[in-house]
Amino acid sequence: MGTGVLGGSFDPVHHGHLIAADRAAEALGLERVLFVPCARQPLKPAGPVADGVHRRAMLALALAGHPRFVVEPMELERPGPSYTVDTLRALHAREPRERFVLILGADAAAQLPRWRAADEVARLAEIAVLTRPGVPEVASAFVAHCVAMPAIEISASDIRARCLAGKSIRYLVPEPVADYIERNRLYQ
Numbered sequence: 001m002g003t004g005v006l007g008g009s010f011d012p013v014h015h016g017h018l019i020a021a022d023r024a025a026e027a028l029g030l031e032r033v034l035f036v037p038c039a040r041q042p043l044k045p046a047g048p049v050a051d052g053v054h055r056r057a058m059l060a061l062a063l064a065g066h067p068r069f070v071v072e073p074m075e076l077e078r079p080g081p082s083y084t085v086d087t088l089r090a091l092h093a094r095e096p097r098e099r100f101v102l103i104l105g106a107d108a109a110a111q112l113p114r115w116r117a118a119d120e121v122a123r124l125a126e127i128a129v130l131t132r133p134g135v136p137e138v139a140s141a142f143v144a145h146c147v148a149m150p151a152i153e154i155s156a157s158d159i160r161a162r163c164l165a166g167k168s169i170r171y172l173v174p175e176p177v178a179d180y181i182e183r184n185r186l187y188q
Helices: 015-028 054-063 082-095 106-114 118-124 156-164 175-183
Strands: 004-007 034-036 070-071 100-105 126-131 143-148
Touching: 004 015, 004 082, 015 034, 015 082, 015 126, 034 054, 034 118, 054 070, 054 100, 054 175, 082 118, 082 126, 100 106, 100 143, 106 118, 106 126
Parallel strands: 004 034, 004 100, 034 070, 100 126, 126 143
Antiparallel strands: none
């Protein structure tokens, strides 16, 4: 058993995130997956579009009813950039006996050597990379697991663009999230 840690902006959370977490939990025998929305990602110049309150609320709606999925808001509650090493340190302080598995997409895994304290990140959590058909696996000593994913062409940036253009986002995000986005006039 163990706990998966899936970080990101979740701006907005979509079905691709949920499928990835579910596949990783199943493949790696994880009893839960923590979804960790960032405050500000240090390696991405542009920050999230929706504020943390909205992103946390959308995650709560998307994860409702899934017994293994939990919103972990610690990065939103911490000032400054969101460094994964700080999050893993805090998780270990809170749950010192827990086995943590950091779940990364291939793009994020390729950037891992540039992360703050990447060696410590790899000591604090096993690193699982989600692989997609036709995309080469990330070759890194940091990677402990590869989890095969189906090709899912859903991106948060496309969802935001569709909202801005007044197009439907149904079936890209969970229905309660689509309703929340519409009700709060996000990404318009």
